[in-house]
Amino acid sequence: DAGVIQSPRHEVTEMGQEVTLRCKPISGHDYLFWYRQTMMRGLELLIYFNNNVPIDDSGMPEDRFSAKMPNASFSTLKIQPSEPRDSAVYFCASSQIPGLETQYFGPGTRLLVL
Amino acid sequence: AQSVTQLDSQVPVFEEAPVELRCNYSSSVSVYLFWYVQYPNQGLQLLLKYLSGSTLVKGINGFEAEFNKSQTSFHLRKPSVHISDTAEYFCAVRSLSGGYQKVTFGIGTKLQVIP
Numbered sequence: 214d215a216g217v218i219q220s221p222r223h224e225v226t227e228m229g230q231e232v233t234l235r236c237k238p239i240s241g242h243d244y245l246f247w248y249r250q251t252m253m254r255g256l257e258l259l260i261y262f263n264n265n266v267p268i269d270d271s272g273m274p275e276d277r278f279s280a281k282m283p284n285a286s287f288s289t290l291k292i293q294p295s296e297p298r299d300s301a302v303y304f305c306a307s308s309q310i311p312g313l314e315t316q317y318f319g320p321g322t323r324l325l326v327l
Numbered sequence: 328a329q330s331v332t333q334l335d336s337q338v339p340v341f342e343e344a345p346v347e348l349r350c351n352y353s354s355s356v357s358v359y360l361f362w363y364v365q366y367p368n369q370g371l372q373l374l375l376k377y378l379s380g381s382t383l384v385k386g387i388n389g390f391e392a393e394f395n396k397s398q399t400s401f402h403l404r405k406p407s408v409h410i411s412d413t414a415e416y417f418c419a420v421r422s423l424s425g426g427y428q429k430v431t432f433g434i435g436t437k438l439q440v441i442p
Contacts, residue, residue, distance in 0.1 A: 217370070255432060255433070255434040255435055256371075256417065256432040256435070258429055258430070258431075261429065269429060304370055304371070306370070306371075314359055314361070314376055314378060314421070315373050315376065316371075316373070316430065317372075318363075318370030318371045318372065319370050320368075320369055320370050321369075321370050
């Protein structure tokens, strides 16, 4: 398996623009997670899905952030409008049952909002 | 609520020397514990995990960790580090209180191996 795939790997945009991050989990994995990593706050869980259904979105910082999982092989994280404080590395991870304890991370998307 | 404290933000160590990265957790129920490693410009990958049984857990790349319930600690150790171990290490905890409980990660410890 190719592992968790994220695109784009790097994104530079201007404040106010819409940003869409994409993730393809490992085939057969039931859970998908979106994390944000910054120097100040470390690794934060934004939202996670089970069988394409959002279970806990309490980590989503505000209404500007939204996430969808239209099918088992694709998820998006959208920021609209983007702000400089959204600059971070965004990771997608997936895991399966059994073996739920191990999360497999993608390489991340490095976002810079100017 | 659960939480993780990694006591050292950076740990420099000479090559072939031993290293210990400290991790303490807080939870009112039983837990699963993890160490993940992140190499530069990569995602996190699992180093080792404690679910139950023996409190000494061996992971990849010669790392091991010991679960100490009384001290609520899960320190990571390696007897002799290599340059390639330079990375950031994250301790994580998941409480076992019914249903799926999300994993909480520590702030990370940067291990710098000096030639």
